[in-house]
Amino acid sequence: MIKIQEADKVFQTKNGAVHALDHVSLEVEKGDIFGVIGYSGAGKSTLIRLVNRLETPDTGKVFIDGVDLSALNEKELRKQRKEIGMVFQQFNLLENQTVFHNIAIPLLLEHSDKSVINKRVQELLSFVELENKSDVYVSQLSGGQKQRIGIARALATNPKILLCDEATSALDPKTTESILQLLQKINKELGITILLITHEMNVIKKICNKVAVMKEGKVIEQGETIKVFSKPQEAMTKDFVRTVINSEIPETIVEQIHPDAPVVKLTFFGENATQALVSKINKEFDVNTTILFASVNELQGTILGIIILQLQGEKAETDRAYSFLQTQDVEVERIVIAHD
Amino acid sequence: MIETILDISAEKLIESGIQTIYMLGWSLFFGTLLGIPLGLTLVLTRKGGIKSNQVIYFITNGIVNLVRSVPFIILLVFIAPFTKFLVGTRIGTKAAIVPLVFYIAPYLARLIESSLLEVKPGIIEAAKAMGASTFEIIRYFLIPEAKASLVLALTTGSIGLLGATAMAGTIGGGGIGDLALTYGYQKFNNALMLATVIILILFVQLIQGIGNAIAKKLRTHQ
Structure with a gap:
């Protein structure tokens, strides 16, 4: 037009x-x-x-x-x-x-x-x-x-x-x-x-x-x-x-983050069963997930969700869990946390 | 009563008043007729104007400045041949109108120019966005939006013009100002001088009062 x-x-x-x-x-x-x-x-x-x-x-x-x-x-x-x-x-x-x-x-x-x-x-x-x-x-x-x-x-x-x-x-x-x-x-x-x-x-x-x-x-x-x-x-x-759209981990939480465990940012649209995804990781892999941040926003009727997770466990296991996430219907981004 | 105090006849006083109003009215009429297009030309052709045109602006601006820089008393005699050509005589009330128009038109053009320039550029932009032509922009946007300011401009112009009519006596124009000069000043008639000054003050108050009232009505709609 x-x-x-x-x-x-x-x-x-x-x-x-x-x-x-x-x-x-x-x-x-x-x-x-x-x-x-x-x-x-x-x-x-x-x-x-x-x-x-x-x-x-x-x-x-x-x-x-x-x-x-x-x-x-x-x-x-x-x-x-x-x-x-x-x-x-x-x-x-x-x-x-x-x-x-x-x-x-x-x-x-x-x-x-x-x-x-x-x-x-x-x-x-x-x-x-x-x-x-x-x-x-x-x-x-x-x-x-x-x-x-x-x-x-x-x-x-x-x-x-x-x-x-x-x-x-x-x-x-x-x-x-x-x-x-x-x-x-x-x-x-x-x-x-x-x-x-x-x-x-x-x-x-x-x-x-x-x-x-x-x-x-x-x-x-x-x-x-x-x-x-x-x-x-x-x-x-x-x-x-x-x-x-806030997607920042609050300062006080940043301080508590385990320095070696990977932090992952998941972005998903619509009715994505994120809760199920998180529990699936906990069950299938030998990792503990901690939710550092989560937000849900509505954009013209579509849900935009952001979750930041920390995956704790053996490196081999966290790597497997990370690879698994990448195969799912979410945007995955590795976050590097800089400690002062 | 008037005769004893002022040493002139009441008829003479009234006649002078009418002459002043006559000169003021006609020269304001013709002056506005010339001043509006001149003022519009200045606004439209200036840099950044709707019909920006450096040549036309330069010429119009030059003419306005040129005429305005000639003192009225000189203008009066300077254009006498032209006056004769136009109205058939160099002297009298009617003849005075010609130089008065020459005097007031460029002055009004400047006043009108500044009134029109007060209109927010956004209004003009909105008008253009609506697909208005130049004429429509003037007709529906520029003039209505500047109305109150234009009335005040005309008021200021009229008062300036009133001052100029006093000098029109030089060419036999008559009027209140002439009365003060020929009968008051030259015959040492101080009472008449005072009376004419008071009359002129009243004239100015009246013109300004009417102008303010109209402008206020246009601005506040009461």
Whole structure:
């Protein structure tokens, strides 16, 4: 649906050239909630703006449903933009206008009839659960309400793609939660593909089925969220995952760990019978297992479990147990514990 | 009553007041008509603007600066031939409107420019993302969002213009300011001087008061 091919962009600033996008490629499929995560200055904002051509790449191409954006003239571009909604961190609403007027603007731009506009705005207000705010001025709304109006406005022209530029970054955790639920509803009920950028891993964890990690203009890692979360490759990805999924052995336990016995990290998805696995090791091999850490997380309905075990016993036996684990339906990783 | 204290007829005073309002009104009208497109041009064509164009910006900016750097009293006589060409005479209230427009239009252009620049860039970005054309961005986003600020800009402009009308007496424009200079100052009529100053103060208060009230209404919707 959205295809970015080898996009490269350099900005000239007073402090020299900034490589905002360094040969970035990614593909968003229909129905995805695709999240791009990175620290500020990673190039996320530039990346998301390629999709509605608010930014153009120096080299590389951007396709929407196979249409090359760079080939569109002004008029065609404006038409294309009406099929792509966008919401912003700072909402970008007309503060001194009513909620009704703000949502109606995209429809006014399409010269829709007054009755059509009235009906559509009411529909949208009820979709974002702010039916009674039609005549209220935007300046009187809370941040969360403003973002709902921003979303309603973005949906007014029935777009097929919704771009979210740090849509929850200005909101408190509780409001963030409700906006994320709303985005999920938009994706499921209206079938709208969502591309979002964020610096909060929580947003990715909650709603994104795919994720790309950006650093200094490059996409350093991308894939299905569940895969990236369970097996992050890059150091920065690991840092991000750590902010939402704990897999660290608590300090006090580290101190008690037997220095010679191997420590193993098991990562499993779905209804994996880990308990059974652990007891099986105890029975079949002459080893004692100690659970050092365990956590269970839910990622879009899939369970992601992490268990860190210590295998104590003769080396031959622990090696056998380790080999056995590798044949099972879990990710196995040997952990080296550094004692001070 | 007025005659005994101020030594001029009441009719003369009223006539001067009307002349001032006449000059103020028309020059503000034409000045705004010129100032808005100039201000918009400055905002749209500046670096990073929606229709960024260095050449047009350079020329517009240059013209605005050029006209603004000529003191009004010089502008008044300098463009006299043009005034004659336009309204058929170099003197009188009507003739004063031409230099007043020349004086106020670039000033308003600057005030309008700064009002429009107050509109958050994010609003423009949202407008573009919605597929709005340049005209639609101006019509639905820039002007509505800057409305209150534009009213205050016009208020400031009007008060500046009021000061300039006083000098219009030089070319026989009449008005309150002229009254103060020709009848008050030159005839040592201090009472009249004082009266005209008070009238001008009232004018300024009135204009500023109306401007503030409208801007407040636009901002707070009360």
